[in-house]
Amino acid sequence: MRKPNVTSTDVARRASVSQSAVSRTFTPGASVSEKTRERVLKASTELGYRPNALARAVISGRSGLIALLVAYLDNQFYPVVLEKLSRSFQEHGYQVLLFMTDPGRQDEVVHQILQFQVQGIVMVSATLSSTLAKECADTGIPVVMVNRYVATSSASTVTSDNIEGGRMVADLLARGGHTRIAYIAGAEDSSTNRDREAGFYKGLAEHGMTTIGRAVGGYTMEGAAQATLDLFSKDKVPDAIFVANDHMAFSVMDVIRNTLSLRIPEDVSIVGYDDVPEAGWKAYDLTTISQSPDRMIEETVSILLNQLENRAVRKRAAVIPAQLIVRNSTRKPVEF
Amino acid sequence: MRKPNVTSTDVARRASVSQSAVSRTFTPGASVSEKTRERVLKASTELGYRPNALARAVISGRSGLIALLVAYLDNQFYPVVLEKLSRSFQEHGYQVLLFMTDPGRQDEVVHQILQFQVQGIVMVSATLSSTLAKECADTGIPVVMVNRYVATSSASTVTSDNIEGGRMVADLLARGGHTRIAYIAGAEDSSTNRDREAGFYKGLAEHGMTTIGRAVGGYTMEGAAQATLDLFSKDKVPDAIFVANDHMAFSVMDVIRNTLSLRIPEDVSIVGYDDVPEAGWKAYDLTTISQSPDRMIEETVSILLNQLENRAVRKRAAVIPAQLIVRNSTRKPVEF
DNA sequence: CTGAAAGCGCTTACAG
DNA sequence: CTGAAAGCGCTTACAG
Secondary structure, three states, X not given: OOOOOOOHHHHHHHHOOOHHHHHHHOOOOOOOOHHHHHHHHHHHHHHOOOOOHHXXXXXXOOOOEEEEEEOOOOOOHHHHHHXXXXXXXXXXOOEEEEEEOOOOOHHHXXXXXXXXXXXXXXXXXXXXOHHHHHHHHHHOOOEEEEOOOOOOOOOEEEEEXXXXXXXXXXXXXXXXXXXXXXXXXXXXXXXXXXXXXXXHHHHHHHOOOOOOEEEEOOOOXXXXXXXXXXXXXXXXXXXEEXXXXXXXXXXXXXXXXXXXXXXXXXXXXXXXXXXXXXXXXXXXXXXXXXXXXXXXXXXXXXXXXXXXXXXXXXXXEEXXXXXXXXXXXXXXXXXX | OOOOOOOHHHHHHHHOOOHHHHHHHOXXXXXXXXXXXXXXXXXXXXXXXXXOHHHHHHHHOOOOEEEEEEOOOOOOHHHHHHHHHHHHHHHOOOEEEEEEOOOOOHHHHHHHHHHOOOOEEEEEOXXXXXXXXXXXXXHOOOEEEEOOOOOOOOOEEEEEOHHHHHHHHHHHHHHOOOOOEEEEEOOOOOHHHHHHHHHHHHHHHHOOOOOOEEEEOOOOHHHHHHHHHHHHOOOOOOOEEEEOOHHHHHHHHHHHHHHOOOOOXXXXXXXXXXXXXXXXXXXXXXXXXXXXXXHHHHHHHHHHHHHHHOOOOOOXXXXXXXXXXXXXXXXXXXXX
């Protein structure tokens, strides 16, 4: 037996009150007498009534929906962020509309998003074309990009202090006595890669050093494996590699140990970036930089909710301090 | 400059047609002349009109929303499933509403879900109380539980053939010449654990064998680490362990190698379940059972969409064949 | 093919 | 506090 959808009118009839009274009962802060409220609640339970959130959204202009755009989840950093973000929005009374985007097809997806009257958009490691960013801004929908930075955009950004993070890695490797340092890049066009690399070179320069090699892994494990082989096919092989993120670093470590039969950290030190859960697993025990996902999420939610409540607020760019996590994939600096 | 929301009426006015004509232009299959359509489209572009999907949902009774309930994402199996499911629903024209649930608070969450008039619910490794399952059934909202099975429920289920999977593991270990075999369980009350364990014992029995020990890891890495220490603190230590899932198996392997200083597979063989991406990483190279997530997702989407289109369809229980993936965490059977 | 009109389920001034 | 009424943006018979 399938119940036809129960509406506020049905409840009103049963409780012998007006439809408005039913609506008020389910509107926090609306004025209803205790007696009316009780009758409405009783009738609602009996009929199995549940307010239609969609109709409410249409009339109130507040959908309670936040769109979350994610490009891929194989790098464990994203599930972590996704889970924390979702929980946080839920706790604040918002629902999360999830969109998996393909690079390049993001604009198409955003069109769908806008149809659903989302109140805000969070993009994780994905960037919005400037046209679309403007479109959102015009519509008054705040956009926060997490882990990516686009200068021209009207969107807010939340990123780790990638430049400082890169610098810290350089410092650790330099003080560890490494002399043949290499870098494995992520996607060349990503702001995270640019900043981590820039900070890394800056940090090396402070020690009067530079890299002996560079290869591009494109943020994939396969790319990183190939990049590693490339670096070790040269005359001068690295004694330390900074890999643009942990996800690639695991692949680099596997190749170094299993294909090249070298020891970590005795022959080569490896440093990653992100401090994803696997970095703490003993098989890798990877020295890395924590992006402090908790703080990133906190900032993201706070920026977005602020903009929802006070539409005058301008975009913001939050930079979360980087934190060095020293494990055993790197030789210890002498001072340690 | 913030555009006020553009509505179909605005477009109608600009295009000098009726509001109905605008609506029809955006309704696939509705009858509009080419001339009208063009005028509407032109006006829409000029004004930046986008149909309000929420209003459409209210009137048509089809929200186009599917709720996805996930309990946690730290086991990489879930992000994989989540990503594939989302993409598949998107491709079929549905949007995904994501809910992270806490065990025990699932009913509360489902109440919110129902308010959003979702057309279907997919629960990944989460179970619905029977009360709530009935509530959904009454409302005519199909529910599919992935990776969990509840006999009494009116929900459809999609699971790996966990019994056969467990049996295959037993067979592999028995034929590998192991004589002191142990089992590390997941959450005792989960159907996946029950079935994997039952199949495992059944398979051992076929070889006239049984286990020498059993410990409970509760599907967490910490629990699995402790379970491993417990098993190795007995007089008779295992030479093979079947761990209820890969996520725990990684922790087991770390403890065996780093804390107990034993070799895998020379001293102990390890088998997991799920074939998550990390199982293929060389540092673990874990023998495991693939749940064939692609096929699980395919079944899930197909069951749900079928029920949406033809409400007469009853619940279904799909069982996906298990597939043994032999890597190097296990001693090879003599026949190999 | 087209427009006027009714209606989806709700919120929210408005007047009492 | 309460109800009648207008209205959110849309779809969909209905009559032409």
